[in-house]
Structures are given as C-alpha cells and as structure tokens.
Amino acid sequence: MPAMMNTSMNARTYRYTDMMLEHASVGIAVYDARDLRLLEANTLFMTILNTFLDSHWQCERVIGHPLTSWATHIDFYALSVVEIFCTVAETGVPYRGAELVVTTGKRGTTYWNWSVSPVRDEDGRVTHLVQTLNDVTEQVLARRKAEQAQNALSRTHSAVEAERRRLEVVETVARSVREYLDTEHIGNIALDAIAEHFQADGSCLHIADHAQQVLRLVCARQQEGGDPEGWKSMEYIPFERTIAGKQTCRQREPIVLEDLQVAAEMGLFNKKNPLVAVGVRGYVCVPLWFGDRFEGTLCANFTRPICPDGPEVKALVGSGTHLAAALAHARLHSSTAREQTRLLSILDQLPEGILIADISNSTITYANLAAANILGLSLDELLSTPLHRHPWSHAYTGQSIDGKPILPWNFAVIRALGGETIKSKETLVIKPCGTKIVTLTSSAPLYANNGAMTGAMIVFQDVTAQKSLEQHKNDFLSIANHELRTPITIIQGFAEILQLKATQDQPLDSLTQYALTSITEQSQHLTHLIEEMLDISRIEQAQLVLRRTPCDLLSILARVIDSQSITTRQHQLHLVLDGLQTTDTLIAYADEERMVQVFNNLISNAIKYSPAGGEIEIGLRHMPERATEVLIWVKDHGIGIAANEIPNIFKRFHRASNLDRSLSGFGIGLYLVKEVVIRHGGRVWVESQEGQGSTFYVILPLNV
Numbered sequence: 001m002p003a004m005m006n007t008s009m010n011a012r013t014y015r016y017t018d019m020m021l022e023h024a025s026v027g028i029a030v031y032d033a034r035d036l037r038l039l040e041a042n043t044l045f046m047t048i049l050n051t052f053l054d055s056h057w058q059c060e061r062v063i064g065h066p067l068t069s070w071a072t073h074i075d076f077y078a079l080s081v082v083e084i085f086c087t088v089a090e091t092g093v094p095y096r097g098a099e100l101v102v103t104t105g106k107r108g109t110t111y112w113n114w115s116v117s118p119v120r121d122e123d124g125r126v127t128h129l130v131q132t133l134n135d136v137t138e139q140v141l142a143r144r145k146a147e148q149a150q151n152a153l154s155r156t157h158s159a160v161e162a163e164r165r166r167l168e169v170v171e172t173v174a175r176s177v178r179e180y181l182d183t184e185h186i187g188n189i190a191l192d193a194i195a196e197h198f199q200a201d202g203s204c205l206h207i208a209d210h211a212q213q214v215l216r217l218v219c220a221r222q223q224e225g226g227d228p229e230g231w232k233s234m235e236y237i238p239f240e241r242t243i244a245g246k247q248t249c250r251q252r253e254p255i256v257l258e259d260l261q262v263a264a265e266m267g268l269f270n271k272k273n274p275l276v277a278v279g280v281r282g283y284v285c286v287p288l289w290f291g292d293r294f295e296g297t298l299c300a301n302f303t304r305p306i307c308p309d310g311p312e313v314k315a316l317v318g319s320g321t322h323l324a325a326a327l328a329h330a331r332l333h334s335s336t337a338r339e340q341t342r343l344l345s346i347l348d349q350l351p352e353g354i355l356i357a358d359i360s361n362s363t364i365t366y367a368n369l370a371a372a373n374i375l376g377l378s379l380d381e382l383l384s385t386p387l388h389r390h391p392w393s394h395a396y397t398g399q400s401i402d403g404k405p406i407l408p409w410n411f412a413v414i415r416a417l418g419g420e421t422i423k424s425k426e427t428l429v430i431k432p433c434g435t436k437i438v439t440l441t442s443s444a445p446l447y448a449n450n451g452a453m454t455g456a457m458i459v460f461q462d463v464t465a466q467k468s469l470e471q472h473k474n475d476f477l478s479i480a481n482h483e484l485r486t487p488i489t490i491i492q493g494f495a496e497i498l499q500l501k502a503t504q505d506q507p508l509d510s511l512t513q514y515a516l517t518s519i520t521e522q523s524q525h526l527t528h529l530i531e532e533m534l535d536i537s538r539i540e541q542a543q544l545v546l547r548r549t550p551c552d553l554l555s556i557l558a559r560v561i562d563s564q565s566i567t568t569r570q571h572q573l574h575l576v577l578d579g580l581q582t583t584d585t586l587i588a589y590a591d592e593e594r595m596v597q598v599f600n601n602l603i604s605n606a607i608k609y610s611p612a613g614g615e616i617e618i619g620l621r622h623m624p625e626r627a628t629e630v631l632i633w634v635k636d637h638g639i640g641i642a643a644n645e646i647p648n649i650f651k652r653f654h655r656a657s658n659l660d661r662s663l664s665g666f667g668i669g670l671y672l673v674k675e676v677v678i679r680h681g682g683r684v685w686v687e688s689q690e691g692q693g694s695t696f697y698v699i700l701p702l703n704v
C-alpha cells in the first residue's frame with residue numbers, strides 16, 4: 001500500500017510538475033551533459049527555439065538530438081551556443097546570457113535572458129544541463145524608453161548649455177562695453193570669453209579705417225602653439241583682401257564657413273589661403289555695424305566644423321552688436337579728443353589772452369600762455385585759485401587812467417560769471433611788478449546745452465602801446481590845433497583887410513589880386529582842416545556836442561548845392577525831389593552846422609572824385625509810408641570805389657588805394673559824416689562800382 005501510495009503520489013507530482021513547466025512563463029529545456037542531447041523542453045522553449053532553427057529541425061524534431069547537430073549555426077553575441085554548453089558541462093559553472101532577441105510573427109520582437117545551469121549527481125558530476133529562457137521584453141523596452149528619454153534630455157541639456165555659454169559671452173562683452181572705454185581692453189575681454197566658452201582656436205577684432213580702406217587689427221587671440229607671426233599679416237587688411245572682398249564694408253550678414261577644409265577640397269575655397277594651410281575648419285566673420293556705419297569685424301576660427309546657426313556663431317553675432325557700439329563710441333570719443341586737442345593748441349597759440357572760469361568756485365580752469373604773459377603771472381599761479389583770493393585782487397581799488405575810472409580785468413570775469421556780456425572794454429591789469437597795462441577785454445558767460453551757466457570766458461589783448469600812441473596823437477592834435485588856429489586866423493584877418501583896402505583905395509594888379517585870393521582860399525582851407533581835426537579830438541574825447549534845433553533840411557541842402565556849384569565848372573549839380581515839392585519843408589531836429597558839414601563833405605567828395613566832370617545828382621526822398629525819416633543821396637559818375645575798400649572808407653584817415661594822389665585829402669571827411677549822422681540817429685552807406693561812380697545814402701530822422 002505504501003508502495004502503491006508512493007507510486008500514485010509520484011505520478012501526481014510528475015503531472016503537476018509537467019503542468020507547472022508547461023505553463024511557466026520561463027522557457028525550460030533539459031540536456032544530457034555528456035552528449036548535449038536535448039532531452040525535454042516546455043512549449044515556450046520550443047516556440048522560441050523554432051525561431052532560430054531552419055525548417056528541417058522545427059516542430060520538436062530536435063528532441064533527442066544533440067545540440068551539436070542542430071545548433072551549430074546559432075551564435076549568441078558572437079559565442080557559439082555549443083561552446084557555451086560544453087564549457088558549462090565541463091566546468092560546472094553556470095552561464096548567464098542577456099537579452100536574446102527573438103522575433104515572432106505573433107509578438108514581434110521580444111527579448112530574453114537565458115541561462116545554462118549544471119545538474120549534478122550525488123558524486124558531484126554534471127549529468128544534465130538545464131537551459132532557461134526568461135522574457136525580459138518589458139524591462140528592455142522600458143529601459144530603452146528610459147534611455148531615449150535620457151538622450152533627449154541630454155540633447156536639451158546641451159542646447160541649454162550652449163545657450164548659457166552664448167549668453168555668458170554676450171553678457172561679458174556687454175558688461176565690458178559699459179565699464180570700459182578702451183576698445184582694445186573691451187576687445188580682449190570679448191576674445192577671451194569666446195575662447196573660454198567656445199574653444200575658438202583663433203579670434204580677432206578689426207576696426208575699419210574708411211579713409212585708408214583697410215581693417216586695422218585691434219586685438220587677437222590664438223591657441224597656444226600657434227604661429228605668433230601669423231597675426232602680423234592680419235594687422236592691416238585692405239578691404240578687398242578680406243574674405244568678403246570689396247563687399248566687406250557693405251556686408252551685414254555674418255560670413256560662416258562651415259568647414260574650410262571640405263570647401264577647399266571641393267574647390268569652393270582657395271587652398272592656398274593661410275586659414276586652410278593651418279588646418280582651420282569652422283570660420284565665422286561678423287561685420288560690425290553701428291547704425292549705417294561699418295565699424296569693423298569680429299572673426300573666430302575653429303579646428304572643428306561649425307553650423308551657421310551654431311552657438312558660437314550666435315555668440316559672435318550677439319557680441320558683435322555691443323562691440324560695434326564700443327568701436328563707434330571709441331571713434332567718436334577719439335575724434336572729440338582730437339578736436340579738443342586741436343582747439344586747445346589753437347587757443348594756446350593765440351596772441352590774445354584767454355581765460356575760462358568755472359561758475360562753481362570762480363576758479364580759472366583754463367588759461368593760455370598769452371593770458372599768463374599779459375597778466376605777468378605763471379600758469380600755475382593763475383589756475384586753481386578762486387579769482388577773489390588772488391593776491392593781486394586788492395590792488396585795484398580806486399584805479400583810474402587819464403583821470404577816468406577803469407574796470408579791473410578780473411571784474412570783467414566776475415561780471416561775466418554774473419551773466420553779463422562785456423564787449424571790447426578797456427580794463428586795467430596791474431602786474432605783480434607794479435606795471436600798469438591797459439587791456440581791451442571782452443567777456444561772456446558760458447552755457448551748457450541745457451541752458452545752465454557753467455562758467456565765463458574772457459578774451460583780452462594788451463593795448464597799452466596803442467593807447468599811449470593814441471594819447472600822444474590826441475595831445476599832438478590838440479596842441480597843433482591850438483598853435484595853428486591863432487596864426488591862421490591872423491593871416492586870414494590880414495588878407496581880408498588887404499582885400500578891403502585894395503577895393504577902397506585903388507584896384508590891384510592881377511598878380512597881387514591872385515596872391516591875395518589864394519592866401520584867403522588856402523587859409524580858409526587850412527581853417528576847415530583844423531576844424532575837422534578838432535572834431536576828431538572832440539569825438540574821441542566824447543566832447544562832440546550837438547546843438548540841435550528844428551531846422552529845414554530841404555533849404556539847408558539847397559543852400560549847400562548853391563555854394564558847391566560855384567566851386568566847379570565841369571560838374572552839373574542837380575537836386576532831385578521824390579515825394580516832395582521845392583516849396584516843401586522837411587523839419588528835422590538837428591544841428592544845422594553839422595548838417596551843412598555832412599552835405600558839404602558828400603558833395604565836395606562827389607566833385608573831387610569825378611575829376612573828368614559830369615553830372616552829380618543830389619536827391620531827397622520823403623514817402624508817406626516812411627514819414628518819420630528822409631533819404632538823401634549824392635550820386636556821381638566818377639572813379640568809384642573798389643568793393644574791398646567799401647567797408648573801410650568810413651574809418652578815420654582811410655583813403656582808397658586806387659586814388660590818384662594828386663587828389664588831396666586826409667581821409668577824415670567820411671568819418672565825420674558817419675559820426676554826425678549816427679549821433680543824429682541816422683544811417684549812412686555807399687553803393688559803388690570802381691570806374692562807374694558812387695552813390696552815398698543818408699537816412700535822417702524827421703521831427704514829425
């Protein structure tokens with residue numbers, strides 16, 4: 001019974017074991033370890049095995065046959081299956097194989113881990129080998145998915161990393177542009193950043209010199225071991241020899257050569273180009289533009305190929321914008337600095353003294369050499385001490401010249417700092433040695449663009465010599481006038497007595513008569529001249545006093561024309577009236593004697609300077625629309641005045657250079673005309689053409 005019971009129990013156990021093996025999710029096979037015969041295998045195993053077998057061995061025909069007969073061609077990962085089984089049988093060391101790929105029509109590709117394990121008898125001998133096949137498809141697929149996700153992640157990561165590096169380069173350049181002015185320094189920072197973040201093998205920054213049509217090297221970087229002489233040839237590159245050629249100064253897009261070596265091989269790039277020769281592959285050249293101006297180039301080369309939209313190209317383009325601005329600012333800065341130096345050197349060389357004072361502390365911030373010389377101080381003494389603290393400033397109290405109070409020169413600056421403008425005023429300078437000099441000074445406040453006052457400027461010249469010459473001349477004039485007037489008045493008086501006596505007693509012979517007339521005329525002429533000289537002194541000493549009364553200009557002019565007509569036979573003097581009748585009156589509040597002097601001077605000049613004779617037109621125009629003034633003109637057809645002389649003829653003692661010197665004169669008449677007319681509130685000017693004649697115009701205000 002027990003034996004029967006045992007037998008039935010064993011049978012049941014085998015049945016269950018079979019069932020378990022049949023339905024296990026693991027493929028199992030048992031081999032005889034001696035001849036590697038396949039003894040038994042479950043269905044799963046057979047299904048998988050069939051995918052490796054040719055049609056002859058399929059459908060379980062392999063059971064009972066040694067592995068060596070049906071599996072010789074099966075290699076798992078380069079190891080022959082037979083060898084693996086033999087090794088396990090001999091050594092007793094189990095074998096574990098991973099991820100066997102099985103492709104079936106039903107499930108497609110599946111992955112199996114497999115193993116060969118030895119089964120030993122009581123003596124430890126390997127009698128059987130058990131092969132298992134374990135489906136790991138899900139794990140493999142999950143792992144692959146994870147790997148793919150990991151790859152995608154690392155691709156994103158490297159893109160982010162490239163962007164980070166690009167931003168870092170651009171930010172470094174932008175920061176250096178904000179912090180520094182020196183382009184070379186900024187350029188070096190930019191090239192270092194490019195080298196550090198993108199492993200550029202060489203990089204360089206060039207500035208465009210449009211005048212010379214060349215690119216000038218600002219700075220360059222190259223990998224250690226590079227040829228230091230290489231950059232020498234890059235110091236000056238004519239525009240037409242750059243990679244973009246003559247287009248360089250028009251090209252705005254970066255030039256990207258992805259792989260120079262390939263391009264050279266394909267004949268697209270000159271093989272002899274030094275870049276090709278030194279093994280450069282990727283090359284970028286970014287033209288730097290600031291607004292409409294080409295400022296230079298930023299270039300970099302790499303020993304690896306690059307992409308047109310790669311991070312290194314983007315970083316260079318991004319940095320290029322900031323570098324272009326830096327180059328433009330440096331250019332403007334240096335041209336301003338050049339201009340400033342030029343201006344200062346002009347100011348330094350001017351013979352006029354120039355000072356600039358600062359409003360904040362009334363200190364002289366600029367003085368040229370002439371200023372220091374005129375003031376008798378060193379530049380150091382002049383600069384940096386506030387005006388009111390200068391040791392000499394107290395010496396000026398109560399100073400005068402020729403009895404008239406005179407403005408100390410430093411007051412001209414102080415008044416300009418107070419917003420006043422002073423034009424050509426005589427000021428006093430007392431040098432440290434005590435010498436007094438007179439300067440002709442102008443000063444004015446200086447304003448910034450926003451209208452705020454920043455300081456004041458003073459320009460002055462030493463006029464002491466002219467001043468004393470003038471003084472001597474005035475002294476001479478007043479002495480001469482005084483000393484000449486008395487004898488001439490006496491001569492004139494006696495000549496008149498003799499004339500009178502001659503007419504009363506007996507007629508004179510013609511020679512005596514001529515002599516007497518000449519004495520009278522010439523002494524009258526001399527008196528006239530002396531009067532004019534006296535007038536000049538009076539004007540200069542501000543002593544010309546007008547005796548103004550209401551008087552009729554028309555009748556004054558008519559009288560002068562009558563008296564002048566007598567003096568000439570060659571000229572015909574005509575009075576032309578415009579807007580007036582001969583019977584009208586033109587009342588002006590004027591000094592009658594001075595008016596006679598003005599008309600006499602203009603008409604006598606018209607006669608004198610048309611020696612060939614001819615018509616002289618004296619005109620008067622009074623229009624209702626300009627009722628408060630009258631226009632008077634004197635027109636001749638004489639020698640005229642050259643255009644370059646016209647601005648000067650109203651200056652005292654000036655005579656035109658085209659004059660025939662036989663035409664006598666001192667150059668005083670027109671000066672007096674101008675002074676008298678201006679003092680009456682009028683204007684005088686001339687229109688003339690050399691050889692054609694002149695017209696002098698006078699406008700005088702009327703008493704309406």
Ligand code: ADP
Nearest residue numbers: 605606609640649655656665666667668669670
């Ligand atoms: P003067 O006649 O004594 O030289 P003025 O002051 O009257 O001095 O004139 C100054 C100069 O202007 C003259 O020397 C002459 O060159 C020029 N001038 C004046 N009037 C005339 C004129 N009507 N035609 C040509 N030149 C004139």
